[in-house]
Each structure stands twice: as structure tokens, then as C-alpha cells.
Amino acid sequence: MRPKAGDKVTIRYRPEGGPLTFARAIYCTVNFNRIQNHPDRQVNVDMRGGINGGTLETTINVPLDAHVVNFSFKDNGIFIDDNEGAEYHCDVIGASGVAPKLKIAHLAVEMAPIAKVGGLGDVVTALSRSVQEQGHTVDVYVPKYDCMNYKEIEGLRKVDQFHFGNDVVNIYKGFVEGIKVTFVDPENGHFRVGCIYGRGDDHLRFQFFSNACVSYMKRANCFPDVLHVHDWQTAPAIWNVERPKTTATALTIHNLQFGQDLIRRAMIECTFATTVSPTYAEEIKNHPSINVIPKHESGKFKGIRNGIDNDIWDPSNDEFLPKPYDWKNCKEGKREAKLELLKRMRLDVTDFDSKPVIACVTRLTEQKGVHLIKKACRYALEKGAYFVLLGSAPDNRIANDFANLANEMKQQHPGRGGFFFSYDEPLSHLIYAGADIFCVPSIFEPCGLTQMIAMRYGAVPLVRRTGGLRDTVFDVQLDPARAVSYNKSCNGYNFDGEHESDIEHALSRALADYFDHIKWSELDLPRACMRQDWSWAAPSERYIDQYWFAKRKCESFK
Numbered sequence: 001m002r003p004k005a006g007d008k009v010t011i012r013y014r015p016e017g018g019p020l021t022f023a024r025a026i027y028c029t030v031n032f033n034r035i036q037n038h039p040d041r042q043v044n045v046d047m048r049g050g051i052n053g054g055t056l057e058t059t060i061n062v063p064l065d066a067h068v069v070n071f072s073f074k075d076n077g078i079f080i081d082d083n084e085g086a087e088y089h090c091d092v093i094g095a096s097g098v099a100p101k102l103k104i105a106h107l108a109v110e111m112a113p114i115a116k117v118g119g120l121g122d123v124v125t126a127l128s129r130s131v132q133e134q135g136h137t138v139d140v141y142v143p144k145y146d147c148m149n150y151k152e153i154e155g156l157r158k159v160d161q162f163h164f165g166n167d168v169v170n171i172y173k174g175f176v177e178g179i180k181v182t183f184v185d186p187e188n189g190h191f192r193v194g195c196i197y198g199r200g201d202d203h204l205r206f207q208f209f210s211n212a213c214v215s216y217m218k219r220a221n222c223f224p225d226v227l228h229v230h231d232w233q234t235a236p237a238i239w240n241v242e243r244p245k246t247t248a249t250a251l252t253i254h255n256l257q258f259g260q261d262l263i264r265r266a267m268i269e270c271t272f273a274t275t276v277s278p279t280y281a282e283e284i285k286n287h288p289s290i291n292v293i294p295k296h297e298s299g300k301f302k303g304i305r306n307g308i309d310n311d312i313w314d315p316s317n318d319e320f321l322p323k324p325y326d327w328k329n330c331k332e333g334k335r336e337a338k339l340e341l342l343k344r345m346r347l348d349v350t351d352f353d354s355k356p357v358i359a360c361v362t363r364l365t366e367q368k369g370v371h372l373i374k375k376a377c378r379y380a381l382e383k384g385a386y387f388v389l390l391g392s393a394p395d396n397r398i399a400n401d402f403a404n405l406a407n408e409m410k411q412q413h414p415g416r417g418g419f420f421f422s423y424d425e426p427l428s429h430l431i432y433a434g435a436d437i438f439c440v441p442s443i444f445e446p447c448g449l450t451q452m453i454a455m456r457y458g459a460v461p462l463v464r465r466t467g468g469l470r471d472t473v474f475d476v477q478l479d480p481a482r483a484v485s486y487n488k489s490c491n492g493y494n495f496d497g498e499h500e501s502d503i504e505h506a507l508s509r510a511l512a513d514y515f516d517h518i519k520w521s522e523l524d525l526p527r528a529c530m531r532q533d534w535s536w537a538a539p540s541e542r543y544i545d546q547y548w549f550a551k552r553k554c555e556s557f558k
Ligand code: ADP
Pocket: 118, 119, 361, 362, 363, 390, 391, 392, 422, 423, 424, 425, 428, 447, 448, 449, 450, 451, 453
């Protein structure tokens, strides 16, 4: 619903299943423009008078200057339903004046595509773009590494220099993917070492960066509404005493493996914290660095799943595919991609239509379930399918293991196993498009992007039910009810255990469905996957709600 400014609007509420299920009376508080003290706000409107077939209702006037109506509900005691602090809201059209907007600054030590090591870099760029597209101001602060991909920075120029402790810091500005970026360049050489991580003094370098950013914000008088830090590296900005209390802080945990002491302190002091999927949030909530949140703030840690960038991952506009396709013509588009992929991998294309491609694109590390990947490979080939793996293995032992497996499989099942041990982005696009079934058997996975990319290209995911994989893949047999609770339809296959027999069982179900032509076309999974939305649209809305919540909370310090 998109009401007009000046209209009357009816707010309806059904308490069943929510925090107010057993409330005797329910009161609605209505506010405007996301602020606490709009002159026309209405506090605790009794909704009993408006009972309408089990639904409570109240009608309000939307003021002419209201761009947003926000509202929450409570009973006459301690129970509230305020969307976990974020309030509910509805956008209004035709309001006078300027719509309320946020100013967000990210502090990050990775940013795609200029300085990317893992998912953190992708999230910073994609979330910034998505929030900026909604009209908010977003700045990203990153170290000015000597090893950045400078070709991707537009308009890089030096704008300031200042003394910070015993050091001199230069500040540069530029644009990356349309986002304003501030580069911090200390003359002590912290970021002129040819790498992002791994010199043994990362704590020192990133602590310096975090504090230099806050100092610069003070100097340039440009503190944001919300300072958003990522992982332990930029956490020290949260407790920097130069930050005014009116600037809220957000912490996002991408990986809890490192820097746990810093995360623990940030968890206590931040205005709100997130991790990258609801299930991962559940899995780590009792970890000693997470369960330190004071009781009265117990709702401040949330799981918000990552999205994928639908412009970068777009089968209808992808230079690496032989033929563009969308969900309507995915059968033909995927068939051409499959043929091209098999040829590229020098596999046997005789009768290729009747054999599914089982694929995997991954870093080959223990986290990704290497023994399960090997099992999937052997089993798929035994059952007459193709198996295609694009994997980069930083560990020599794992690399050797896979090289042996590849040789063995090439002998046992000639023409059906394709192995590429490198990092190859163009090839990854062709694999997502050419694959019928895409395996992600991770032992743990905070969010995972590959299963969502696979779905965007119509490859059916088969995953271990952990972390973000559990939040995005719903098994056709096991999860119909769970899919409904996520407002999705079933889209793939999954399994729980860590044994080889667990993945074998899931894969055998998937292959049985595939080889049963009638069932496979009835399930129509590739198309179902392609029609699901795994973009940043919904997650960035949730971040924006959290940002407003944090801003409101910190405005009381004015
Ligand atoms: P993680 O960040 O733990 O590696 P994610 O699933 O979050 O896992 O992100 C992986 C990203 O890296 C995806 O975009 C995937 O396509 C890409 N990727 C992983 N391995 C390779 C590879 N060998 N070649 C090309 N791209 C890869």
C-alpha cells in the first residue's frame, strides 16, 4: 500500500502468532518520517474500538509532510510488537519537504573489486550500492593499499593531510562502482606492503586505520548517522572516544573465526550488530564473544542474509555465456551453456542432453566440506552424470588429493569429469549457467553466495543444511513447510550430517528426480530457482530499518 500525504489510512493488526497474541488490549503508536517527535504523532491509540472480524484497526490522518508512516504496537503491560525495535513502516507519496535520509559510513579493510579477499569485500560494495540507490548518503573508508586494483577507481585525488600521533596521514577520495570512497594513506607504510593481510601485524595496522578514520571524521566534521564496521578489523572505531555519542555504531560479523576479543568488546558497545544469515546468527549466539550483550539489549544482534549483485550475476546479460537467457527461455539458454562448458572442459558431448552436470565452484578448504565434495564427484560419475569442479586449493595437501582424484576419475569415467584447479571468474559464470545441479556441502557457512548465484542461473542447489545455506535452500521433500515460513517455494535438495552417506543420499534423490523426466519437468526447479529473488533488495531494507532504529536510539544523546 502506498498512501498519499493528506489521506486517511487504516492500520490493521492481527495479533495471532506474534508477541501480542494473548494481549487483552492493544495500543498503536504512530509516528512520521522515522523520527520520535513529529508534531502529529499519536501515542498509544486504543485499537479495541476498531475490532473487525478478528482484525484490530485504527484510522489515522497522514500529515502533508509525511514521507513515511511508522508504527508499533503494545499491550497494557510489557509486551510490544515493534518489529524488534525497527518499527513497521509504510512509504507515502506526494509529501511536501525533503524525505528523511540517512548518512552511513562503512569502515572496511576489503572492498570489491579494488581490494577483495572474500565475501566481506562483496558485501560492503553491494550493500552500499543498494542503500545509496534508496537515496541515502553512503561513504566507504578503506586503507589505501599499494596493491589495490587502481583501474577500478575513478577520480582518485588527494584531499587532505594531517598529523595523527607521530604519523602523517594522507586522505584521498575517489569513486568505486559509483560509491564515494575515502582512502586512508599513512606515511608509516602500513598499507604499502603488497598485501591486505598476513604480515603478522594486522591488528596494529587495522587498529591504526580504524582510529585514523574517526580522527579524520572529526577533523572534517563529517560524522555519519551510523558508523558501520565490519569484522574485528575495524571494530576499534566503536570505542574510539572521539566519536560523538550521537553517531550510532553497527557491527557486521562476516566470520567469527578471527579477532574474537575485539568482536566481544564491539558486541557490548555497538548500537546494533548483525551477522550474514539468520541461521548463522542462531548457531553463534551462545559463543562467548557473542553472548555478552546486556539483557536489556538482547534483540540487538540479528541475522540478515547477504544478497547477490543481480547486475554482475545476470544470465540475460552475461558476456561469458554463449546465449543470454532468463526464466522464460532457460531450457534453451542452459542447453547451449552446457554444451559450451562440456566442450571447454574437453568432455564427451555424445548424448549430453540425457546426462546432468553436477557442479561445484569453491575454495577447496576444510570449511567447504572437501570430503563431501569428493564423495559427490565419485557418486555422480558412478551414476552416469557429468561432474565439473572449479576449485582453488591454498593447502598443498588438499590440492594433491584433488589432483589424484581428478586423474583417477579421468581413467575410470573418461569424458565425464572436468577439473579446473584455479580461480577463474569467467569460467565460473559458464559453470553456473551450464550446471543442472550445484553442490555446496559446507561444514559451516555464514551465508554463502554460490548457492544463490547458482539459482540465479537456474542450477538447482544441493547443500548441507547449515548457516545461510539453510536459509536459502529448501528441499523439495523435506522442507515444504519451512519454505512457506520463509515465503519461498522449494528450490533444491539438502542434507544434515557430515558423513559421505549423507551427501550420497541427497544426491541420489536429486538424480532420481532428474532421470524421471516427468517428475523433473513437473518440479520445474531450474525455473523456480530463477524466479526467486536473492538480490540485496530485501536485505538492504532490513539494514535501513536497523540504521533508523540505531539513529533514533542515539538521538536521545543530543
Ligand atoms: P567464501 O567467501 O567462503 O569463499 P562464498 O560462497 O561467500 O564463499 O563466495 C564465494 C565467491 O567466490 C563466489 O562469487 C564464487 O563464484 C567465487 N569463487 C570461489 N571459488 C572460485 C574459483 N575457484 N574460481 C572462480 N570463482 C570462485
